[in-house]
Amino acid sequence: MPETVSQIEGNYEDIEDETFSERLWGLTEMFPEKLRSAASNSTNLSSAAISKLYSFVRSSMWVGTTSFMILIVPVLFEQERFNLEQQQQQHQRQILLGPNAAVSNMQGGIGLAPPPPTK
Amino acid sequence: MKGSSYKFGSTYVGSKQPSPTEAYPVMIGEMSNEGNLQAQFIHQCTSRFKAKCIAQTQGSKLQSVQIGGDVVFKDSTISFVCADPDLLNGSGMLILHYLQGITPKLAIGSELLYQRGAARQQAIVTVAGRYKTDTWQAAGTLAMGGIHASFYRKANENVQVGVELEASLKNKESVTTFAYQMDLPKMNLMFKGMLTSEWTIGSSLEKRLQPLPITLNLTGTYNIKKDKVAVGIGAMLG
Numbered sequence: 001m002p003e004t005v006s007q008i009e010g011n012y013e014d015i016e017d018e019t020f021s022e023r024l025w026g027l028t029e030m031f032p033e034k035l036r037s038a039a040s041n042s043t044n045l046s047s048a049a050i051s052k053l054y055s056f057v058r059s060s061m062w063v064g065t066t067s068f069m070i071l072i073v074p075v076l077f078e079q080e081r082f083n084l085e086q087q088q089q090q091h092q093r094q095i096l097l098g099p100n101a102a103v104s105n106m107q108g109g110i111g112l113a114p115p116p117p118t119k
Numbered sequence: 120m121k122g123s124s125y126k127f128g129s130t131y132v133g134s135k136q137p138s139p140t141e142a143y144p145v146m147i148g149e150m151s152n153e154g155n156l157q158a159q160f161i162h163q164c165t166s167r168f169k170a171k172c173i174a175q176t177q178g179s180k181l182q183s184v185q186i187g188g189d190v191v192f193k194d195s196t197i198s199f200v201c202a203d204p205d206l207l208n209g210s211g212m213l214i215l216h217y218l219q220g221i222t223p224k225l226a227i228g229s230e231l232l233y234q235r236g237a238a239r240q241q242a243i244v245t246v247a248g249r250y251k252t253d254t255w256q257a258a259g260t261l262a263m264g265g266i267h268a269s270f271y272r273k274a275n276e277n278v279q280v281g282v283e284l285e286a287s288l289k290n291k292e293s294v295t296t297f298a299y300q301m302d303l304p305k306m307n308l309m310f311k312g313m314l315t316s317e318w319t320i321g322s323s324l325e326k327r328l329q330p331l332p333i334t335l336n337l338t339g340t341y342n343i344k345k346d347k348v349a350v351g352i353g354a355m356l357g
Contacts, residue, residue, distance in 0.1 A: 078326070
C-alpha cells in the first residue's frame with residue numbers, strides 16, 4: 001500500500017472540523033430552493049423596512065417637534081398667561097367686592113346707588 | 120461674524136397734504152459709517168403726477184441714480200423709472216409699468232424692462248394680474264424667465280394667511296412659502312410665522328410691554344435640512 005493508515009488519518013486531520021454554525025447551515029439544504037430564497041428575501045425586506053421606518057419616525061418627530069415649538073408654542077404660552085391673568089383679576093375682584101361682583105357686571109359701578117328693584 | 124456698521128438717517132416731510140396719511144414732498148437720507156449715502160426724493164407735483172428720484176453714492180463717487188414718475192388716470196396707472204442713464208455712452212436701464220383696472224375687482228398690468236449696455240441690449244416683458252375681493256386676494260406674474268403667484272386671505276379679524284410661489288426658469292428652481300400673522304391686540308401681541316418648501320421655518324413674536332412704551336421682538340429661524348438656527352431679539356422704543 002502506498003500510504004499507511006496513520007498517514008491517511010493524518011491527511012484527514014489537515015481538514016478542519018465543521019463549526020457548529022456550518023452544520024446548522026448545512027441543514028437548510030434539505031429545503032427546496034424556492035422556499036430558501038423566499039425566506040431570505042422576506043427577512044432582508046423586513047429588516048430594511050424596519051430600519052427605514054425607525055429613521056423616518058425619528059426625523060419626522062424632530063421636524064414635528066421643532067415646527068410646533070417655533071410656530072405654535074409662543075401663541076399658546078401667551079394665551080395661557082393671559083387666561084391666568086384674567087382669572088387672577090377675577091379672583092381679586094371677587095375677594096375685594098364680594099362674589100356677586102365677579103360674576104355679573106355692576107350697573108353704574110362702585111360708589112353710585114344700587115339699581116332700583118324691578119317689579 | 121460680520122463687522123458692525125452704523126447708519127444715520129434723516130427724513131423730511133413737507134407740508135402739502137393731499138390726504139390725512141400722506142404728505143409731500145418727502146426727502147429721506149441714510150448715511151452709513153463707511154461713507155455711503157442713499158438719498159430719496161418723492162414729490163407729488165400735481166394731483167396726477169408723482170416724481171421720484173433716488174441716488175446712491177459710495178464714498179465720494181456717485182454709484183447709481185434713478186429717476187422715475189407715476190401718472191395716475193381714472194382707472195389706470197403708468198409709471199416709469201430710468202436707472203443710471205448715461206447719454207454719452209448710450210447705456211442705462213428703462214422700466215415701464217402699465218396697470219389697468221378692468222372691473223373693481225380685477226386689474227391687469229404689464230412691465231417692460233429695457234436694458235442697454237456697452238455692446239448689448241435686452242428687453243424683458245412681464246404680464247401681471249390681480250383679483251381682489253373683500254376677504255381674499257390673488258395675484259400672479261408671468262415673465263419670460265419665471266412666474267410668481269400669490270394668494271392672501273383674511274380669515275378673521277385676528278388671523279391672516281398667505282401663500283406664495285416663485286419659480287424661475289433660468290435657475291430651474293421654485294420656492295413656495297406659506298405664512299400667517301396673528302394679531303391679538305388684547306394681549307398686546309403680534310405673531311408671524313413662516314414655512315417654506317426649502318425646509319425653513321421662522322417666526323417672530325412682538326409684544327408690547329405695558330405700561331412701558333417698549334415693544335419686545337423675538338425672532339427665530341431654523342433650516343431643518345441644513346440644521347442652521349438663527350435667533351434674534353430686538354426692542355423698539357415708542
